[in-house]
Amino acid sequence: AQKVTQAQTEISVVEKEDVTLDCVYETRDTTYYLFWYKQPPSGELVFLIRRNSFDEQNEISGRYSWNFQKSTSSFNFTITASQVVDSAVYFCALSEGTGGGNKLTFGTGTQLKVEL
Amino acid sequence: ETGVTQSPTHLIKTRGQQVTLRCSSQSGHNTVSWYQQALGQGPQFIFQYYREEENGRGNFPPRFSGLQFPNYSSELNVNALELDDSALYLCASSLDGSRTYEQYFGPGTRLTVT
DSSP states (O other): OOOEOOOOOOOEEEEEEEEEOOOOOEOOOOEEEEEEEEOTTTTTOOEEEEETOOOOOOOTTTEEEEEEEEGGGGEEEESSSOGGGOEEEEEEEEEEOSOOOOEEEOOEEEEEEEEE | OOOOOOOOOOOEETTTTTTEEEEEEEOOEEEEEEEEEEETTOOOOOOOEEEEEOOOOOOOOTEEEEEEOTTOOOOEOOOOOOOOEEEEEEEEEEEESSSSSEEEEEEEEEEEEO
């Protein structure tokens, strides 16, 4: 069975600090996709990134960067120079695609609070 | 490009009643998935519809049912509501039912069962 673990329930940082959100996953599939979504207080999940299991290159998008390490089954997310607008719940998710559609299995989320 | 929309925004129902939630997919998307998100939890997959057929189901009882229409909009129906059904219901659309494509989520419907 697939599983996503986000051990950090809540993180508080001061603006301009760097912060890393951890994600550990379990799957028996050899081909899979990993995702990060942001959920602001409004409730809508905002897509941030998709990474497939064959691409272990790290990715940077502005202040956001992702570190995918297959050896440790981790897909961590770093925000550099955090801002108040980054305050939200962040979810890591894993896709299951062996028939039956592309169900997403989500972690329990990490609440990030960025304060002035 | 119009994003995913859901209606209603909020809903209050009594235990035992039935409810229908609606979702319009993003333009060009033929696949819709529904998720239930209890307070403080991650979303849980309910089911997915691809070209009007159910294309995968999560661990939810049969009283959770759905439909997808020819324009790819979708409905989620829940019968015999229970208190534990209180949650945010999220709809997501994608270009097709494969895991190649990311899912884009709507703002959700907040259902409260009393």
